Amino acid sequence: MHALVIDDSRAMRRIVGGILKGLGYTVTEAGHGREALDVLVATTAAGGAVPDLACVDWNMPVMDGLEFVTAVRAQPAWRSMTMMMVTTESEHAQVVRALAAGAHEYMIKPFTPDAFADKLSLLGLVPQGEPA
Amino acid sequence: MSTASTASTLSPSGFDFVRALVHRESAIVLAPGKEYLVEARLSPLARSRGLRDVQALVEAVRSSPDVESTQLIVEALTTNETSWFRDGDPFTGMVQVVLPSLLAARTPAEPLRIWSAACSSGQEPYTIAMLLKDALPGAGERVRISASDISREMVERTRGGRFSQMEVNRGLPAPLLVRHLTRAGNDWQVNPDLRRMVTAFECNLVGTLPRTGPFDVVFLRNVLIYFDIPTKRSILARVRALMRPDGWLFLGAAESTLGVDDAWERVPVGRSSAYRPTRPNRGA
Ligand SMILES: C[S@@+](CC[C@H](N)C(=O)[O-])C[C@H]1O[C@@H](n2cnc3c(N)ncnc32)[C@H](O)[C@@H]1O
Numbered sequence: 001m002h003a004l005v006i007d008d009s010r011a012m013r014r015i016v017g018g019i020l021k022g023l024g025y026t027v028t029e030a031g032h033g034r035e036a037l038d039v040l041v042a043t044t045a046a047g048g049a050v051p052d053l054a055c056v057d058w059n060m061p062v063m064d065g066l067e068f069v070t071a072v073r074a075q076p077a078w079r080s081m082t083m084m085m086v087t088t089e090s091e092h093a094q095v096v097r098a099l100a101a102g103a104h105e106y107m108i109k110p111f112t113p114d115a116f117a118d119k120l121s122l123l124g125l126v127p128q129g130e131p132a
Numbered sequence: 133m134s135t136a137s138t139a140s141t142l143s144p145s146g147f148d149f150v151r152a153l154v155h156r157e158s159a160i161v162l163a164p165g166k167e168y169l170v171e172a173r174l175s176p177l178a179r180s181r182g183l184r185d186v187q188a189l190v191e192a193v194r195s196s197p198d199v200e201s202t203q204l205i206v207e208a209l210t211t212n213e214t215s216w217f218r219d220g221d222p223f224t225g226m227v228q229v230v231l232p233s234l235l236a237a238r239t240p241a242e243p244l245r246i247w248s249a250a251c252s253s254g255q256e257p258y259t260i261a262m263l264l265k266d267a268l269p270g271a272g273e274r275v276r277i278s279a280s281d282i283s284r285e286m287v288e289r290t291r292g293g294r295f296s297q298m299e300v301n302r303g304l305p306a307p308l309l310v311r312h313l314t315r316a317g318n319d320w321q322v323n324p325d326l327r328r329m330v331t332a333f334e335c336n337l338v339g340t341l342p343r344t345g346p347f348d349v350v351f352l353r354n355v356l357i358y359f360d361i362p363t364k365r366s367i368l369a370r371v372r373a374l375m376r377p378d379g380w381l382f383l384g385a386a387e388s389t390l391g392v393d394d395a396w397e398r399v400p401v402g403r404s405s406a407y408r409p410t411r412p413n414r415g416a
Contacts, residue, residue, distance in 0.1 A: 090297060092315045095306055106306035108297045115301040118215060122305055 001127045002049075004028050006036045006068065007057040007086070012109075016055050016086060019113045023120065024127035025053070033063030037071055040078060050081045053125055056103070058087035058094075066101055073102035082123055086111070140171050141185035149194055150174070150205065157206045158282055159338040159363040173208045207283045211358070214252040216259050216304035218353070222382045223259055225401035226349065227267050230380050234348050235268075237378055244275045247347045249337065249371070250355035251279035254290030254322075254330070255299070260351070261326040262312045272325055278344045280335035290332040293322035337367050345374040354384035361392060368393035372409050381407040 003025045007013045010031075017027040028051065030036035040050055054072070058065040065085060072078050084105035085098045095106050105119055120126050142150075150170050151162045162170065171186050178189040193201045217223050234244060244264075248257040257279035264271045279290050300309055300320050313320040335342055337355065350371055356364045368389055371381065381396065382404075383389070389396040389407050396407040 090315075092310060095310050099306055099310065103306075106309070107301055110298070111301050112298065114215075115298070115303075118217075118303040119301075121220060122217065122303060 001053065001125065002026050002028070002051040003053040003055060004030060004036055004039060004051040004081075005055050006030045006033060006060070006065065007055075008032055008060040009057070012057065012086075016116075019116045020053075020055070022113070023117060032060040033065060033068030033071070035062075036068055037063070040072070040075075040081075044077055050078050052080075052082065053120075053123075054081055054083045055086045055107075056083055058085060058089045058098070066098060069098065069101045069103050082125060084119065084123075140167055141187040142167055142171055142190065143187060146187050146190040146194075149190055150209075153193075153202060154206055154209050157202060158210070158336060159360075160206075160209060160358045161360055162209065170209065174205065177204055177208055203284065207285060210281075210283050210286075212252045212283065212286055214255050214354075215302040216255045216300075218256065218259075218303065219385050219404070220303075221402055221404035222351075222353070222406070223263060225404045225406065226260070226380075226382070227263050229401045230349060230406065231264070231267060238348075240274075244349075245345060245347045246275065246277045246349045247342065247345065247351065247374075248277065248279045249335070249350060249352045251281050251290050251332065252283075252286050253295070253299070254279065254286075254293060254332070255295075255303075256351055256353065257290065257330045257332075258293065258312075258322050258326060259304075261322075261329045262308055265312075265326060265329070266308075272329060275329055276344070277330045278342055278347075279330050279332045280342060282334065282336045284334055287332050287334050290330070293327045293330075294319045295321075338363060341370055341374055346376045347374055347379055348376050349380045349382070350375060351382045353382060354387070356387045357384065364392045368396070372396070375409055377409060379409065381409075383407065 003020045005013050005016045005027055008031050013029045017029060020027050028039060030039055043050055056065040056068055069083055072081065072083065083103045084107055085103045086107045086109065088109045090108045098106055105123060107115065107119060147167050147170060154160050154162055174186045174189060178186050183189050246260055248260065251257050257277050261277055264275050281287050294316060296319055312323055312326055314323060352371060372395060395409060395411050397410045398405050398407055
């Protein structure tokens with residue numbers, strides 16, 4: 001399986017990417033929403049499949065996570081990609097907003113690797129044959 | 133974890149004393165070699181009493197045993213690891229298979245009684261509560277969830293229904309988080325309608341079992357693993373006596389009635405399985 005990790009912090013991309021690789025994912029990184037959209041556009045143009053999963057930070061320069069999620073939702077060809085916000089934003093209203101914009105899941109920072117594995121298995125996104 | 137920082141102060145006889153106490157009070161088996169666990173888990177208690185180390189705590193309790201210290205020692209040695217929707221499948225199975233079958237077998241006036249028999253901090257009973265609330269109109273009035281644990285602290289946590297950010301990250305789908313919990317300071321709290329469905333109380337599975345049955349469904353998950361076979365057998369038989377004859381039992385993924393208590397039939401429930409009594413137990 002393939003994941004897109006979108007976060008303006010390189011350290012955070014490392015952490016999230018590392019956990020996902022440990023779960024059997026291949027990982028593509030992007031520093032903000034615009035860069036991630038460019039990846040999706042290029043992939044689609046080349047006839048490739050969009051990633052199975054996008055882990056999306058909320059606060060980023062150029063294009064934030066909420067705008068990214070909204071843009072992806074507007075594009076029927078990208079429907080198959082599951083989007084999980086991974087953010088320090090932790091108010092009830094913000095979780096509601098992200099879900100309404102089209103995010104499927106929401107992970108509040110800080111998190112443990114176990115929490116990632118739990119969320120992905122809920123979403124049915126744990127690669128087969130990988131250690132739990 | 134704390135092997136380097138916690139030099140063992142516990143003597144072999146001190147360890148045996150704790151093992152025997154914990155086994156007598158809770159049936160939990162502490163295998164030889166678990167000295168480090170006892171040391172790490174009891175250090176905070178020793179410190180809170182101004183005692184030098186765990187050995188000093190053990191000596192104090194050995195020379196003058198008291199109910200409070202005994203309870204706290206047992207509590208410290210329970211493992212309360214849990215999460216929302218733990219293993220997923222048993223909970224989907226409960227809603228998709230068990231619930232329809234119960235509804236077909238009961239009149240609408242009959243309450244549905246569910247027991248979470250080692251509820252830890254409450255994720256299990258509240259997972260059940262939210263699923264039933266969303267699947268069954270009128271669940272708030274009809275479903276009664278008994279939630280119990282040997283640990284007083286865990287029972288209090290269940291009653292409060294408050295969970296940290298870290299805890300809500302563990303397995304609770306975001307749509308259910310926002311539907312059924314509200315922010316409370318830095319934590320999240322289960323909404324009152326779900327809290328009203330759950331009654332939390334202390335119950336030692338090797339002591340007197342609750343009188344809030346008979347139960348339609350029992351969750352006895354990830355607790356039998358701590359006991360020896362005779363204890364497992366006795367608990368399963370006594371739990372069976374508290375169940376409706378057509379009730380359902382869910383065990384943890386690593387647990388089974390097989391070779392322990394043969395009065396159960398294992399039935400597939402969705403992608404998981406449950407156990408149903410094949411003969412009632414009147415002898416409990
Ligand atoms: C690992 S947790 C399981 C929690 C939950 N059922 C789950 O599956 O996630 C085990 C729980 O069993 C409780 N426990 C241990 N011995 C017990 C006993 N003798 N009677 C009742 N509860 C006990 C512990 O306090 C702990 O909260």
